[in-house]
Amino acid sequence: MVTEPTFESLFRSARHSAYHLEMRDAYGLDDDYREWASGNPFDPAERWPWWIELVxxxxxxxxxxHRARIVSEPISDYVRYEYELTHGHNVKAGEDVRWLPRRQASGLALPGNDFWLFDDTSVLFNHFAGDGTMTGEELVTDPAVVKLCSSAFAAVWELATLHEGYRPDR
Incomplete structure (x- = not known):
């Protein structure tokens, strides 16, 4: 029986790059989001140490x-949650994070789903329901799809603003 590699095994086996493109304004509203929304701050490094270790x-x-986020402005409450946790979670772990206002992405050819691109050889698409709940993943190694995702990520990355310089409330 052949099993698909897991996200973690793909990440741990990456040799050169792991790029993530996020294009939604909200994801599943889990307990962490609800805690943040109720005004209870928490340290992302304490909440998700496995991510800090993996990255x-x-x-x-x-x-x-690298992580690039395409966002509508003004940003949603969920994106504000991501923004406020990015430094202590993503950047602290070693990720380079950039933000691109959606209005600046109109001229880009983008795939229909968020994805992780590993070493320009495989794409792990993330599939979501309308309410932002993750419904599954799909690993694709078709060179044409990999090339599309690589080009899309590069185009977004070039236009996007580094996390340290992005101000969502301009």
């Missing part, structure tokens, strides 16, 4: 971990 270990072995 830190990958960056230490030379993997570039």
């Amino acid at each position: 830190s270990a990958s960056v230490a072995r030379g993997v570039a971990v």
Whole structure:
């Protein structure tokens, strides 16, 4: 029996790059989001130490971990939650994070789903229901799809603003 690699195994086996493109204004409203929304701040590094370890270990072995977020402005409450946690969660782990206002992405050819692109050889699409609940993943290695996602990510990355310089309330 052949099993599909897991997200974690794909991440841990990346040799050069792990790029993530997020294009939704809300994802599943889990307990962490609800806690944040009720005004109870928390330390993302304490909440998700497995992510800090996974990314830190990958960056230490030379993997570039980039995350680009295409967002509507004014940003949604969920994106504000992501924005406020990005430094303590993503950046602290070693990710480079950039933000692109959706109005600046109109001229870009983008795939229909969020994805992770590993080493320009495989794409793991994330599928979501309308309410933002994740419904599954799909691993694709078709060179044409990989090329589309690689080009899309590069185009977004070039236009996007570094997390440190992005101000969603301009």
